[in-house]
Amino acid sequence: MQQSRRRQVQGAGAILNGGRTLILGIGNPIRRDDGVGPATALFAGKALTPDELQRVEVRSLDAGGWNLIPEIEGFDALVVIDAYFAADAKPGRVRTHRPEAFPAAERPPDSAHLIGLNDALHLSRRLGYHTPDLLGAVTVDVGESCMTFGEGLSPEIEAAVPLAASHVFELVLDNLKR
Numbered sequence: 001m002q003q004s005r006r007r008q009v010q011g012a013g014a015i016l017n018g019g020r021t022l023i024l025g026i027g028n029p030i031r032r033d034d035g036v037g038p039a040t041a042l043f044a045g046k047a048l049t050p051d052e053l054q055r056v057e058v059r060s061l062d063a064g065g066w067n068l069i070p071e072i073e074g075f076d077a078l079v080v081i082d083a084y085f086a087a088d089a090k091p092g093r094v095r096t097h098r099p100e101a102f103p104a105a106e107r108p109p110d111s112a113h114l115i116g117l118n119d120a121l122h123l124s125r126r127l128g129y130h131t132p133d134l135l136g137a138v139t140v141d142v143g144e145s146c147m148t149f150g151e152g153l154s155p156e157i158e159a160a161v162p163l164a165a166s167h168v169f170e171l172v173l174d175n176l177k178r
């Protein structure tokens with residue numbers, strides 16, 4: 001099974017150099033397609049060799065915001081995987097977003113529960129935590145099924161998981177080349 005996954009995940013064999021990297025899948029698996037982040041992280045983790053797992057850790061988190069800070073502390077690099085739901089979403093489309101795509105908010109959020117990825121990273125640094133550099137985020141566009149309760153990904157989103165994992169490894173490998 002691992003060999004088959006490695007063929008589906010381009011670049012999964014060269015993640016050995018550099019510091020500790022965290023691959024973090026964000027999403028709630030009991031909200032159907034919102035769970036694509038954790039599903040992709042799990043898929044990517046199964047493609048890693050035992051040697052690679054010495055340098056790369058895979059985790060899942062059911063919500064972002066403040067919850068990110070203790071999860072990311074101590075790592076040198078971070079890749080986030082999450083669902084994207086908006087009017088322009090095309091379910092199954094996979095996209096990679098570089099760190100500059102996540103500007104810090106120009107004003108405080110309306111709620112303490114609504115801090116974004118960059119805000120969480122900034123706050124983590126200001127609080128003195130060992131905060132990783134954001135390599136980027138991989139998103140999978142989802143439809144309204146991410147808003148309903150239930151388990152399991154829709155077939156369209158499940159089919160996007162190997163491609164999303166390939167995007168994750170591309171971010172990690174690009175970092176190693178710097």
